[in-house]
Amino acid sequence: xxDYFANPSRFMRIANRILIxxxxxxxxxxxxxxxxxxxxxxxxxxxxxxxxxxxxxxPSAWLALFGYVGLGLxxxxxxxxxxxxxxxxxxxxxxxxxxxxxxxxVTGALWGKPMWGAWWVWDARLTSMLILFFxxxxxIALANGFDRAERGSRPAALLALVGMINVPIVKFSVDWxxxxxxxxxxxxxxGPAIDSSMLTPxxxxxxxxxxxFAILVILRxxxxxxxxxxxxxxxxPGVD
Amino acid sequence: MAEFFDMxxxxxxxWSSYGFAVICLGWLNYASWRKAKTTAEQLAIxxxxxxxxxxxSE
Numbered sequence: 001x002x003d004y005f006a007n008p009s010r011f012m013r014i015a016n017r018i019l020i021x022x023x024x025x026x027x028x029x030x031x032x033x034x035x036x037x038x039x040x041x042x043x044x045x046x047x048x049x050x051x052x053x054x055x056x057x058x059p060s061a062w063l064a065l066f067g068y069v070g071l072g073l074x075x076x077x078x079x080x081x082x083x084x085x086x087x088x089x090x091x092x093x094x095x096x097x098x099x100x101x102x103x104x105x106v107t108g109a110l111w112g113k114p115m116w117g118a119w120w121v122w123d124a125r126l127t128s129m130l131i132l133f134f135x136x137x138x139x140i141a142l143a144n145g146f147d148r149a150e151r152g153s154r155p156a157a158l159l160a161l162v163g164m165i166n167v168p169i170v171k172f173s174v175d176w177x178x179x180x181x182x183x184x185x186x187x188x189x190x191g192p193a194i195d196s197s198m199l200t201p202x203x204x205x206x207x208x209x210x211x212x213f214a215i216l217v218i219l220r221x222x223x224x225x226x227x228x229x230x231x232x233x234x235x236x237p238g239v240d
Numbered sequence: 241m242a243e244f245f246d247m248x249x250x251x252x253x254x255w256s257s258y259g260f261a262v263i264c265l266g267w268l269n270y271a272s273w274r275k276a277k278t279t280a281e282q283l284a285i286x287x288x289x290x291x292x293x294x295x296x297s298e
Contacts, residue, residue, distance in 0.1 A: 049247035052254050056261045099268050107257040114253050212265065219272040226279035233286050
């Protein structure tokens with residue numbers, strides 16, 4: 001199956017076909033989710049209206065983490081099988097994941113200040129998320145730090161793999177340590193611990209964020225693949 | 241309406257969060273579309289010239 005999808009042109013044909021449905025999915029779930037979250041859902045009994053930050057904070061955090069799992073898997077495929085599509089996918093995921101990680105940190109600070117009284121605390125969840133953001137930046141720097149882009153692919157893929165250690169730390173930091181950050185509300189044993197009036201908009205914005213992430217990654221992969229073809233064409237003698 | 245934007249006194253924090261999200265995601269979207277578009281255009285220009293170049297060189 002991997003061989004089937006690993007053909008770049010076949011992969012892009014499939015990806016381009018699902019691009020428009022993804023745009024429609026992202027816009028519709030995002031619009032309904034934000035409407036329900038901002039206008040319909042009640043304020044939290046403890047946190048008041050600040051809970052509405054959850055509809056960007058949690059989807060961003062999920063995507064920053066899932067994006068990193070994707071980056072790590074691409075790193076594995078690249079290191080083991082040297083498949084160029086894994087490198088392209090990793091290079092496409094990294095900046096998108098980095099922006100989602102930054103968004104998680106900034107919206108978290110904006111939520112932390114009114115609720116905890118501090119923009120930032122060196123709490124296990126916050127610190128591991130910051131490290132995740134630095135791993136993304138490190139990947140981008142390594143992948144693009146060479147004259148020929150391909151030379152950076154292997155060290156960057158190795159870095160992405162090393163950073164995978166941090167993924168379970170981010171996820172379980174709230175259980176392993178006594179953190180100021182609240183524990184998981186969605187993916188926990190015993191089911192979600194949120195009332196359906198807040199759960200519905202959250203699930204919708206989560207779907208929207210996943211679709212949005214996929215759109216951006218497809219677009220960036222398309223650009224990177226075209227860039228590689230451009231480089232191959234211009235390097236070939238007699239073409240220019 | 242003013243009550244809605246005030247968000248129980250937390251409006252500054254909530255709207256800053258949403259504003260930052262719009263700026264980040266909007267910029268990322270714009271940059272990604274633009275890059276996909278410009279590279280595709282460059283490739284089209286190169287490929288349009290391609291079939292003629294081997295003939296002219298012969």
